[in-house]
Amino acid sequence: MFQDVKPSSFGGTFIVKAASDACTPEDLTSEQKLIAQTASQFAMECSVCKVYSSEAFDTVVDEALQLHGGAGFIQDYEIESVYRDSRINRIFEGTNEINRLVLPMHFLRKVKSGELVLNQETLEQAYGAIKEENDLLPLEKKAVHTVRYLLLLLLSEALKVAKEHIVHEQEALMKLSNLAIGLYAMESAVIRTEKAVRKNGKENEQLKVDLTELVVDLTMREVRDEATQLINGIATGKKHQALHYELQTVMSDFQYEGTFTKTRRVADSLIESDRYTC
Numbered sequence: 001m002f003q004d005v006k007p008s009s010f011g012g013t014f015i016v017k018a019a020s021d022a023c024t025p026e027d028l029t030s031e032q033k034l035i036a037q038t039a040s041q042f043a044m045e046c047s048v049c050k051v052y053s054s055e056a057f058d059t060v061v062d063e064a065l066q067l068h069g070g071a072g073f074i075q076d077y078e079i080e081s082v083y084r085d086s087r088i089n090r091i092f093e094g095t096n097e098i099n100r101l102v103l104p105m106h107f108l109r110k111v112k113s114g115e116l117v118l119n120q121e122t123l124e125q126a127y128g129a130i131k132e133e134n135d136l137l138p139l140e141k142k143a144v145h146t147v148r149y150l151l152l153l154l155l156s157e158a159l160k161v162a163k164e165h166i167v168h169e170q171e172a173l174m175k176l177s178n179l180a181i182g183l184y185a186m187e188s189a190v191i192r193t194e195k196a197v198r199k200n201g202k203e204n205e206q207l208k209v210d211l212t213e214l215v216v217d218l219t220m221r222e223v224r225d226e227a228t229q230l231i232n233g234i235a236t237g238k239k240h241q242a243l244h245y246e247l248q249t250v251m252s253d254f255q256y257e258g259t260f261t262k263t264r265r266v267a268d269s270l271i272e273s274d275r276y277t278c
C-alpha cells in the first residue's frame with residue numbers, strides 16, 4: 001500500500017518499500033531493515049502528527065474560505081481548491097479515526113511488555129512532576145505534566161474497568177488518543193519555544209511565546225472536555241466522583257489571561273510578514 005507516495009522525511013523509497021504489502025522482509029537489505037525498524041519506533045509520533053496537522057490545516061482553510069465570503073466558494077479563487085484538497089488529508093494515509101484507534105495500542109503494548117508500568121509509583125511520579133518549579137514557561141510546562149498525569153491515570157482506570165477488552169472500547173481509546181495528541185502538541189511547542197527563548201531572549205521570541213501560550217490554552221480546554229467525557233464513559237459511583245474531583249483539582253490553575261491581546265499580536269505579526277496569498 002502507498003507505493004506511489006514518497007515520504008522524503010523517512011528515508012524516501014526505503015520506507016515506502018518496507019511498508020509495501022508487495023514487499024516481504026526478505027526483499028530488504030540489512031540497511032533498509034534497520035531504517036524500517038527505526039522508523040517504526042516513531043509510529044506513535046507519526047500518527048499524532050498526521051491527525052493534528054490535518055485537523056489544524058482544515059481549521060485554517062475553513063476560516064480562510066470564510067474570510068473570502070461567497071467568493072471563496074467559487075472556482076475562480078484559489079482558496080476553493082485548497083479547501084477541497086485539504087479535506088482528503090483526514091481520509092488518506094490512515095483515516096484520522098483509525099490513527100486515533102491505533103495510537104493507544106502502542107501504550108497498551110508497552111503496558112503488556114512491562115515497558116510501561118501503570119502502578120501507584122508511576123502515577124505519583126507523574127503527579128510530582130506537576131509540582132516542579134520552572135523559570136521559563138512555568139504554566140505551560142505544568143500543563144504538559146498535568147496532561148501526562150491525566151493520560152496515565154485515565155489509561156490505568158480504563159484498563160481496570162475494561163481489562164483485555166479495552167481494545168474493543170473504541171470510545172475510550174479515542175478519548176485517550178485525544179489526550180495523547182494534545183500532550184504531544186503542547187510539549188513540542190513548549191520545547192521549541194524554550195530552546196528559542198534561551199538562545200535569543202524572550203523579547204526576540206515573543207511570537208513563539210504567544211503561540212505556545214495560545215496552543216496550551218486551547219489544548220487545556222479540549223483536554224478538560226475529553227477527560228470529562230472519558231470519566232463519564234468509564235467510571236461510575238464513587239470512582240466517578242473521585243475522578244471528577246481529581247480532574248478539577250489538577251486543572252484549576254489553567255485559566256489564561258490576555259488571550260485576545262496575544263491573538264491580536266499573532267495576527268499583527270502575520271500581517272507584517274506579508275506572506276499570505278489569495
Ligand SMILES: Cc1cc2nc3c(=O)[nH]c(=O)nc-3n(C[C@H](O)[C@H](O)[C@H](O)COP(=O)(O)OP(=O)(O)OC[C@H]3O[C@@H](n4cnc5c(N)ncnc54)[C@H](O)[C@@H]3O)c2cc1C
Pocket residue numbers: 001002003004005088091092093094095096097098101170
Ligand atoms: C484522493 C485519494 C487518494 C488516495 N491515494 C491512495 C494511495 O496513494 N495509496 C493507497 O493505498 N490508498 C490511497 N487512497 C485510499 C485511502 O487510503 C482510503 O480511502 C482510506 O484508507 C480510507 O479507506 P476507505 O475509503 O475504504 O474507507 P473505509 O475504510 O470504508 O472507512 C469509512 C469511514 O469509516 C471510518 N471508520 C472505519 N473503521 C472505523 C472504526 N473502527 N471506528 C471509527 N471509524 C471508523 C473511517 O475512518 C472512514 O471515515 C486514496 C484515496 C483518495 C480519496
